[in-house]
Amino acid sequence: MARERLVVVGGDAAGMSAAANARRRRPAADLAIDVYEQGPHASYAACGIPYYIGGLVPSEQRLIARRVEQFEAEGIGVHLRHQVEGIDPAQRRVLVKPLDGGEARWEPYDHLLLATGSMPVRPQVPGIDARGVFGLNTLESGIAVHRFLEEERPRRAVIVGGGYIGLEMAEALIMRGLQVALVEKEEQVMLTLDADMAAPIARRLEELGVELRLGEALTAFETADGRLRAVVTEKGTISCDMAVLGLGVRPRSELAREAGIPLGVRGAVVVNERMQTEVPGIWAAGDCAQTFHLVSRRPFWVALGTVANKQGRVAGINLGGGYATFPGVVGTAITKVCELEIARTGLQEREIAALGWESVVVRIEAPTRAHYYPDAGRATVKLLAERGSGRLLGGQIVGTDGAGKRIDVVATALHAGLTVEEFLHLDLAYAPPFSPVWDPLLVAARQLAGSL
Amino acid sequence: MARERLVVVGGDAAGMSAAANARRRRPAADLAIDVYEQGPHASYAACGIPYYIGGLVPSEQRLIARRVEQFEAEGIGVHLRHQVEGIDPAQRRVLVKPLDGGEARWEPYDHLLLATGSMPVRPQVPGIDARGVFGLNTLESGIAVHRFLEEERPRRAVIVGGGYIGLEMAEALIMRGLQVALVEKEEQVMLTLDADMAAPIARRLEELGVELRLGEALTAFETADGRLRAVVTEKGTISCDMAVLGLGVRPRSELAREAGIPLGVRGAVVVNERMQTEVPGIWAAGDCAQTFHLVSRRPFWVALGTVANKQGRVAGINLGGGYATFPGVVGTAITKVCELEIARTGLQEREIAALGWESVVVRIEAPTRAHYYPDAGRATVKLLAERGSGRLLGGQIVGTDGAGKRIDVVATALHAGLTVEEFLHLDLAYAPPFSPVWDPLLVAARQLAGSL
Numbered sequence: 001m002a003r004e005r006l007v008v009v010g011g012d013a014a015g016m017s018a019a020a021n022a023r024r025r026r027p028a029a030d031l032a033i034d035v036y037e038q039g040p041h042a043s044y045a046a047c048g049i050p051y052y053i054g055g056l057v058p059s060e061q062r063l064i065a066r067r068v069e070q071f072e073a074e075g076i077g078v079h080l081r082h083q084v085e086g087i088d089p090a091q092r093r094v095l096v097k098p099l100d101g102g103e104a105r106w107e108p109y110d111h112l113l114l115a116t117g118s119m120p121v122r123p124q125v126p127g128i129d130a131r132g133v134f135g136l137n138t139l140e141s142g143i144a145v146h147r148f149l150e151e152e153r154p155r156r157a158v159i160v161g162g163g164y165i166g167l168e169m170a171e172a173l174i175m176r177g178l179q180v181a182l183v184e185k186e187e188q189v190m191l192t193l194d195a196d197m198a199a200p201i202a203r204r205l206e207e208l209g210v211e212l213r214l215g216e217a218l219t220a221f222e223t224a225d226g227r228l229r230a231v232v233t234e235k236g237t238i239s240c241d242m243a244v245l246g247l248g249v250r251p252r253s254e255l256a257r258e259a260g261i262p263l264g265v266r267g268a269v270v271v272n273e274r275m276q277t278e279v280p281g282i283w284a285a286g287d288c289a290q291t292f293h294l295v296s297r298r299p300f301w302v303a304l305g306t307v308a309n310k311q312g313r314v315a316g317i318n319l320g321g322g323y324a325t326f327p328g329v330v331g332t333a334i335t336k337v338c339e340l341e342i343a344r345t346g347l348q349e350r351e352i353a354a355l356g357w358e359s360v361v362v363r364i365e366a367p368t369r370a371h372y373y374p375d376a377g378r379a380t381v382k383l384l385a386e387r388g389s390g391r392l393l394g395g396q397i398v399g400t401d402g403a404g405k406r407i408d409v410v411a412t413a414l415h416a417g418l419t420v421e422e423f424l425h426l427d428l429a430y431a432p433p434f435s436p437v438w439d440p441l442l443v444a445a446r447q448l449a450g451s452l
Numbered sequence: 453m454a455r456e457r458l459v460v461v462g463g464d465a466a467g468m469s470a471a472a473n474a475r476r477r478r479p480a481a482d483l484a485i486d487v488y489e490q491g492p493h494a495s496y497a498a499c500g501i502p503y504y505i506g507g508l509v510p511s512e513q514r515l516i517a518r519r520v521e522q523f524e525a526e527g528i529g530v531h532l533r534h535q536v537e538g539i540d541p542a543q544r545r546v547l548v549k550p551l552d553g554g555e556a557r558w559e560p561y562d563h564l565l566l567a568t569g570s571m572p573v574r575p576q577v578p579g580i581d582a583r584g585v586f587g588l589n590t591l592e593s594g595i596a597v598h599r600f601l602e603e604e605r606p607r608r609a610v611i612v613g614g615g616y617i618g619l620e621m622a623e624a625l626i627m628r629g630l631q632v633a634l635v636e637k638e639e640q641v642m643l644t645l646d647a648d649m650a651a652p653i654a655r656r657l658e659e660l661g662v663e664l665r666l667g668e669a670l671t672a673f674e675t676a677d678g679r680l681r682a683v684v685t686e687k688g689t690i691s692c693d694m695a696v697l698g699l700g701v702r703p704r705s706e707l708a709r710e711a712g713i714p715l716g717v718r719g720a721v722v723v724n725e726r727m728q729t730e731v732p733g734i735w736a737a738g739d740c741a742q743t744f745h746l747v748s749r750r751p752f753w754v755a756l757g758t759v760a761n762k763q764g765r766v767a768g769i770n771l772g773g774g775y776a777t778f779p780g781v782v783g784t785a786i787t788k789v790c791e792l793e794i795a796r797t798g799l800q801e802r803e804i805a806a807l808g809w810e811s812v813v814v815r816i817e818a819p820t821r822a823h824y825y826p827d828a829g830r831a832t833v834k835l836l837a838e839r840g841s842g843r844l845l846g847g848q849i850v851g852t853d854g855a856g857k858r859i860d861v862v863a864t865a866l867h868a869g870l871t872v873e874e875f876l877h878l879d880l881a882y883a884p885p886f887s888p889v890w891d892p893l894l895v896a897a898r899q900l901a902g903s904l
Contacts, residue, residue, distance in 0.1 A: 336885055372509045402857060409864050426863060428784060
């Protein structure tokens, strides 16, 4: 019998990272660890689902990062298809329901980690439950889309939502040979980019054959015999055989709310830098937890595997008796549409205005390699800085051939609070096959420094 | 007649950047600008020479960044094939010799910028002046190698020196179908990397067919009728039709020394952050000038186009009546051998030991994309941190598929003085086509944080 018991709710990135890190510091005799996961897999790569659907990843098995047996071998009990239905913080116990049969039972804990993740926004419109309408929240939902494509051979698909999942699914379905329309209620795709940076992405989608319908909100799914026949918007009807929802996600925090644990931004669980909630003995990490934005200096919420892994690690170190803190994020994200790389970090114009701050911005275009080196790509770089202080506030990149990952330099500068003048002098790597002598980032900074 | 006159010695990156920036701030009526350049070109891309020789760049014309006419149109006098032979700081004048004939004459200045660049180290061994032995210091020397390859069709080449130019020329000559041997007096190639990181580069060179002769110092060139026949080292004789020197460069600072301007590291001209030398009215920028290492916090010298451009810009802004400073460098560099990308920044083990500091190091290998995404490359990443403080001191990367440019994140972190723990939490861009969920840099940092 172990001295203490850690119960983890949710067996994906944050939960399993925490379990593994806690185990590394405390042996099984000291800390029993039990993970309850409602799905049939532990720790899979949700971000890989569009590439599996598109055919780039040959089998869903490739998306499973680690198997239950590996965790069990480390003395971590992983209970798949077990749903935690309630928390009793006063008596430090959780109500666990085995989904494959059997009664719900109370399980005691000394430490509880909520790693319940996020769930896709699902609009309550007519026809939402029709066959052929898919959300993408779990590996199983990805497998369901894959099977539908194989078995039903749909020809026309509508993507609802022009964000990351929407764009990645548009690419995937185009690669599978479908006709694709994309419906987005705003006047641009990729709302996390400014409109001027999103415009070339829309053009590229249209070149690829995607029928873009911007400024059209979904109102219903038209069905026949329980099967999807068309997507209906305020402006028209688009007949199709399948639809994929890409309307974003929200924290899965009902369990926490019902237990009286304070929630913050977008309903995410409020935690401190060590990942402790405001209720003693209860921790939270990953998509269900709130975090901090290091540029806006405000509480923030984001659902990303990288953040979940880091927060899980920090929670695990603390639960293992160590000391670690997670300082926050700067809002970095990247994706691609075929060869077009799309990346952003920090604050965009809309966010800066909402804070009441004033920004100075620049947008430049530059090659990704020396002008004389063959096959150089192009990068459009936008940088945003605070008027007055000159502090860098954000960056956006759209381009080809290594343009996108350059955003990491801006992200690092945002972590460090660099000014544009400091950024301009960064000693970035240069050789003709890798960069022009002025890297596109520094071309932008040089011009921005001139306007400050 | 302009109110003041700026004379620039050297018409490449630093000199022409300075001239252009000064002109932008002061019209011709206020400041006359005259550039004296001993060669026949202004502002060419020296770093592109190996790729021109290798056949990737079709014409040397592509390497010329801007033409004299463009500068003249901006009211910048560019005098090609004019050598400055002396400086008279007391009377503020320089002695200019037209190389195509005519007497040397004294030209007055109010401000003088030395942008004389660097020159390759040329060992005083027998046969150094033989036909077939090439240094690579100017565009003309690159053209000479190119012409020799076209006209004489050499079959066997020896590269002397295993640094950046040595590796780039080895790749270029292999691409041209030559048999290539590389002689390096140390026991490893790429001395700016630690030995453990240089080892896989040596293996790759051998796979490509380069005969590597490490730990062999050049002693002579064997000649017949004034033509190269063989390279002779302490350990043997390598018969060949051509040899290329890649033994590094040194600052071209004789003019400054003779004028009594203080020199520093490696004989580079000492300047402050505004690029002023210690003699009133005289400035220096680019390869001939000393700089500052932001990690070692010591004076430093490096010859790089990026630094030259930035220093030229800073000098030009100051000469134009503005205010700008160049804070220094962190020692970033990158190159490649075929698909193998090689990058470094900050201090390596040897440099840290020489400072009397103690480091903790880690070396990891990780994929460059999600493990399930097709065609992921591999990156070997080494990070070095200061024992005690945990401050990041340097990084080295050898790998494929976007591994190399990741060094920019480390360089940015070094500028900002981040600790390993801070680095570990960087919000780097993640999506399966771009990175695993833990970027190789963060895998390294996570492991290093564990050892600190």
